[in-house]
Amino acid sequence: MSTATDTGTPRRGKAPAGERVADWADGRLGIYSLARANMRKIFPDHWSFMLGEVALYSFIIIILTGVYLTLFFHPSMEEVVYHGPYVPMQGVRMSEAFASTLDISFEVRGGLLIRQIHHWAALVFLCAMFVHMMRVFFTGAFRKPREINWLFGFLLFFLGMLTGFTGYSLPDDLLSGTGLRFIEGVFLSIPVVGTYISMFVFGGEFPGMDLIPRLYPVHVLLLPGIMLGLLVAHLILVFYHKHTQYPGAGKTNKNVVGMPLLPVYMAKAGGFFFLVFGVIAVISAIATINPIWTIGPYRPDQVSTGAQPDWYMGFAEGLVRVMPGWEITAWGHTLVLGVFIPIVLFPLVLFAIGFYPFIEGWITGDKREHHILDRPRNAPTRTAFGVAWLTAYFVMLIGGGNDLWATHFQLSINSITWFVRIGFFAGPVLAFIATKRICLGLQRRDKEKVLHGRETGIIKRLPHGEFIEVHEPLTQEQMHVLTQHEQPKAYEIGPEVDENGVRRKVKGSQKLRARLSKSYYGKDAFIPKPTSEEYKEITSGHGHH
Amino acid sequence: MKKLSARRRHPLAALVVLLFALAVTGGLYAAFSPSEAKADDSSAQSLAIEEGKKLYSVGCASCHGTGGQGTSDGPSLVGVGSAAVDFQVGTGRMPAQQPGAQVPKKKKIYSDAETEQLAAYISSLGAGPVTPSKGQYSTDGADVAKGGELFRTNCAQCHNFAGKGGALTNGKYAPSLEGVSKKHLYEAMQTGPQNMPSFPDTTMPEKNKQDIIAYLDTVNSDKSKTPGGLELGGLGPVSEGLFAWVFGMGALIVLTIWVAARTAKAKKS
Numbered sequence: 001m002s003t004a005t006d007t008g009t010p011r012r013g014k015a016p017a018g019e020r021v022a023d024w025a026d027g028r029l030g031i032y033s034l035a036r037a038n039m040r041k042i043f044p045d046h047w048s049f050m051l052g053e054v055a056l057y058s059f060i061i062i063i064l065t066g067v068y069l070t071l072f073f074h075p076s077m078e079e080v081v082y083h084g085p086y087v088p089m090q091g092v093r094m095s096e097a098f099a100s101t102l103d104i105s106f107e108v109r110g111g112l113l114i115r116q117i118h119h120w121a122a123l124v125f126l127c128a129m130f131v132h133m134m135r136v137f138f139t140g141a142f143r144k145p146r147e148i149n150w151l152f153g154f155l156l157f158f159l160g161m162l163t164g165f166t167g168y169s170l171p172d173d174l175l176s177g178t179g180l181r182f183i184e185g186v187f188l189s190i191p192v193v194g195t196y197i198s199m200f201v202f203g204g205e206f207p208g209m210d211l212i213p214r215l216y217p218v219h220v221l222l223l224p225g226i227m228l229g230l231l232v233a234h235l236i237l238v239f240y241h242k243h244t245q246y247p248g249a250g251k252t253n254k255n256v257v258g259m260p261l262l263p264v265y266m267a268k269a270g271g272f273f274f275l276v277f278g279v280i281a282v283i284s285a286i287a288t289i290n291p292i293w294t295i296g297p298y299r300p301d302q303v304s305t306g307a308q309p310d311w312y313m314g315f316a317e318g319l320v321r322v323m324p325g326w327e328i329t330a331w332g333h334t335l336v337l338g339v340f341i342p343i344v345l346f347p348l349v350l351f352a353i354g355f356y357p358f359i360e361g362w363i364t365g366d367k368r369e370h371h372i373l374d375r376p377r378n379a380p381t382r383t384a385f386g387v388a389w390l391t392a393y394f395v396m397l398i399g400g401g402n403d404l405w406a407t408h409f410q411l412s413i414n415s416i417t418w419f420v421r422i423g424f425f426a427g428p429v430l431a432f433i434a435t436k437r438i439c440l441g442l443q444r445r446d447k448e449k450v451l452h453g454r455e456t457g458i459i460k461r462l463p464h465g466e467f468i469e470v471h472e473p474l475t476q477e478q479m480h481v482l483t484q485h486e487q488p489k490a491y492e493i494g495p496e497v498d499e500n501g502v503r504r505k506v507k508g509s510q511k512l513r514a515r516l517s518k519s520y521y522g523k524d525a526f527i528p529k530p531t532s533e534e535y536k537e538i539t540s541g542h543g544h545h
Numbered sequence: 546m547k548k549l550s551a552r553r554r555h556p557l558a559a560l561v562v563l564l565f566a567l568a569v570t571g572g573l574y575a576a577f578s579p580s581e582a583k584a585d586d587s588s589a590q591s592l593a594i595e596e597g598k599k600l601y602s603v604g605c606a607s608c609h610g611t612g613g614q615g616t617s618d619g620p621s622l623v624g625v626g627s628a629a630v631d632f633q634v635g636t637g638r639m640p641a642q643q644p645g646a647q648v649p650k651k652k653k654i655y656s657d658a659e660t661e662q663l664a665a666y667i668s669s670l671g672a673g674p675v676t677p678s679k680g681q682y683s684t685d686g687a688d689v690a691k692g693g694e695l696f697r698t699n700c701a702q703c704h705n706f707a708g709k710g711g712a713l714t715n716g717k718y719a720p721s722l723e724g725v726s727k728k729h730l731y732e733a734m735q736t737g738p739q740n741m742p743s744f745p746d747t748t749m750p751e752k753n754k755q756d757i758i759a760y761l762d763t764v765n766s767d768k769s770k771t772p773g774g775l776e777l778g779g780l781g782p783v784s785e786g787l788f789a790w791v792f793g794m795g796a797l798i799v800l801t802i803w804v805a806a807r808t809a810k811a812k813k814s
Contacts, residue, residue, distance in 0.1 A: 006551060014752065045805055045807075045808045046805060047798075047801040047802040047804070048676055048691070048801070050801040050804065050805060051798075051801065053801075054794075054797050054801065067700065087689055087690070087763070088689045088690055088692075088693050088763050088764060089690055089693070090689075090691050091688075091690045091691070092694060105772065105773075106772070112773060116773060116774075117651050120789065121795065123785065123786060123789035123793065124789055124793040124794060124797065127789055127790055127793060128794065128797065129796070131794060174697065174701075174706060175781065175782070206547030259808065264808075265592070268804060268808075271804070272800075272801075272804055276800075277798060279793065279797055280793065281801065283788075283789075283792060283793055285774065286771075286774045286775055286787060286794075287773070287774050287775040288771060288774050288775060288776055288777060289770075289773065289785050290775055290782075290785070291707075291772075291776075291779070293705045293772070294706055294707045294764050294779065295707075295781075296693060296694075296697045296701075296706060299697075299698075301698065302697045302698050302701065302702075303701070303702050304697065304701040304702060304705055304706035304781075305701065305702055305704070305705045305711030306701055306705045306706070306709070306711055306780050306783070307721070307781065308781055308782045308783050309782060310782045310785070310786060311782065311783075311785075311786025311787075311790070314782075314783070314786065368678065384600045400783075401783040402712070403711055403712035404712070404780060404783050404784075406712035406718070407710060407711065407712045407714070407718050410645070410716070412714075412716035413712045413713070413714060413715070413716075414714060414716075414811050427596075429625040433638050440636075451609035454556070456554050457553065457554055466737040468785060486686050
């Protein structure tokens with residue numbers, strides 16, 4: 001037997017089946033080189049690196065369940081009378097879309113569960129993308145070379161919102177219809193072209209007969225198709241750039257410390273997919289989502305209170321809810337600022353975070369590659385901006401649910417609206433200042449820890465009566481984490497006059513850039529990290545605490 | 546125990562102690578705080594007067610005037626009818642505890658007999674909607690689906706599609722309709738209490754009211770079925786979003802931490 005495995009000795013008989021299959025495939029697909037390059041790809045290990053995975057898996061779940069739903073859903077606005085098993089709807093006139101959604105819920109085998117998985121997974125998908133995006137933001141993982149990939153991710157989030165909204169609109173229940181009526185209002189508020197857009201989209205007056213048949217291909221084909229493409233590009237770029245890693249001993253800008261894709265991450269990712277599926281399936285099995293049978297079919301003359309969009313559109317709802325109902329009437333036309341301003345703000349709020357990497361790149365003028373993540377405290381201005389953005393976002397979410405805040409906390413809806421109006425402007429400013437100070441405080445604490453060690457809480461009495469608290473020195477690894485970051489200098493415009501004493505022309509944008517750069521890297525932006533001299537002086541054995 | 550004491554200097558020890566202390570204080574407070582019910586009982590006992598007029602002059606006249614003519618604190622009761630009295634007093638809304646945006650439902654203070662006496666007195670002041678008989682609000686043979694349509698057309702904009710309630714301006718609200726008796730539902734539609742518009746028989750015939758009551762009985766009572774599982778308050782996408790964040794994303798983040806903590810480790814040599 002031993003001779004058969006010797007190198008160079010021709011093998012007796014055929015190669016094992018697996019090898020033959022692999023050979024066959026390699027001859028046609030060239031998988032050897034592909035696999036060699038990627039199978040041992042190293043990925044670092046951290047729980048926050050799996051948030052994107054949660055988003056990926058929930059997207060897969062949405063596609064799988066969505067395919068099942070398309071088998072039974074009729075995207076048609078033809079009017080039918082319901083005769084199915086759900087008694088409180090029997091004899092009610094409704095669109096075919098709504099009737100088929102009722103059928104999916106009550107007659108199709110597993111239909112209700114699949115519908116609920118589809119919808120819950122959509123909510124979780126957007127949650128996961130949001131949290132993933134925030135992880136990338138606060139750790140500075142979007143810096144060169146990953147700006148484009150950040151943009152892809154941001155687009156996925158944005159398209160996810162649109163896909164979710166079109167899906168919310170398809171069953172033609174009372175909430176869907178109210179949402180679409182809202183969209184009609186949005187179109188109509190656009191100056192000059194508003195009425196044309198509305199007539200074009202709805203194929204005439206709202207609601208018409210065309211909208212759901214039109215939204216359907218957008219929801220099941222167009223948007224998911226684009227998203228799938230972006231997703232693949234997103235993942236390819238993750239492979240190409242290699243994954244970022246948190247600072248730590250042995251981790252540099254030029255290596256990746258972690259485990260190989262095969263077998264470790266394949267096994268983990270496979271298992272994790274089923275964990276995600278499991279969580280979503282359990283939620284879908286125990287909790288109702290979008291109970292269209294109680295919400296009822298859409299009729300333009302009906303509306304329900306609590307008509308809100310799914311959470312990811314909540315801040316847009318908030319913008320419209322808290323906006324004063326301003327109007328300008330001139331030359332026989334009305335400009336509905338009460339709706340138009342919110343819908344202009346809606347993309348602006350999103351783009352503020354979406355284009356941030358390019359803004360930061362311009363301000364700092366940093367053209368180097370970064371593969372080691374920032375600890376958020378070490379980039380106080382960015383962290384503060386992120387928290388300010390989140391504050392504005394969540395204040396608007398409160399605005400979107402102002403009626404439920406009112407009923408559940410026994411408050412006046414008017415005072416909530418005013419709170420949101422003021423909070424949208426004041427909240428981010430306060431959050432920015434507070435966050436920046438907290439970051440600086442944490443930096444001070446890091447410095448303190450490096451120089452003096454960790455306070456253990458153990459009090460010792462020395463022979464001569466003095467009480468001291470025992471400080472435990474940090475390990476080398478811990479100290480590395482606390483001191484490895486850079487503290488760059490702020491961008492400067494240079495002297496006002498050139499070498500010949502002539503006043504230099506400085507563009508306004510460069511002045512702005514210098515001022516912003518100062519807020520990123522100026523002397524107020526960070527606590528100077530401990531130098532080795534300071535460390536040596538303190539630890540040189542004076543016993544000074 | 547040794548394990549515990551070895552960790553008492555852990556950086557997270559203070560946090561654990563804090564959480565523990567909070568849980569204990571909260572738990573003890575919940576266990577020992579006096580319940581509010583007792584206060585209500587005693588005030589109910591103090592109001593043991595028999596006849597409507599006497600009851601009225603003690604419990605109602607301070608706001609509604611000695612003859613039911615109304616004051617700056619309360620509307621006139623002339624012509625509101627016995628149905629209004631039966632609803633307001635029968636659901637505990639009247640007598641009101643304090644002025645406010647809206648008078649909330651609470652434990653009722655008058656017994657059924659006393660409520661009837663009050664109603665008789667008020668209806669003697671002027672004709673109005675009469676307390677419905679059992680046959681009027683019975684839902685036998687009512688059309689649930691029709692009721693649903695009527696409910697969505699006339700009621701859902703304030704009470705929500707499933708009658709779970711909703712907010713109105715300046716702290717006013719449309720209450721949840723869960724657990725409201727058929728008789729009180731009927732009376733509310735007939736008399737339009739507080740901020741609610743009234744739906745007299747001329748605009749909404751008796752039959753339609755019965756349909757609505759039957760619908761609410763089907764979708765919003767203890768015997769209503771929830772095919773999808775937990776209702777999450779039946780409030781629509783806001784509570785669903787909250788649930789997705791807290792239990793969906795929350796559980797998944799816990800799982801990511803769990804999975805990441807169980808990584809394949811290089812053997813230490």
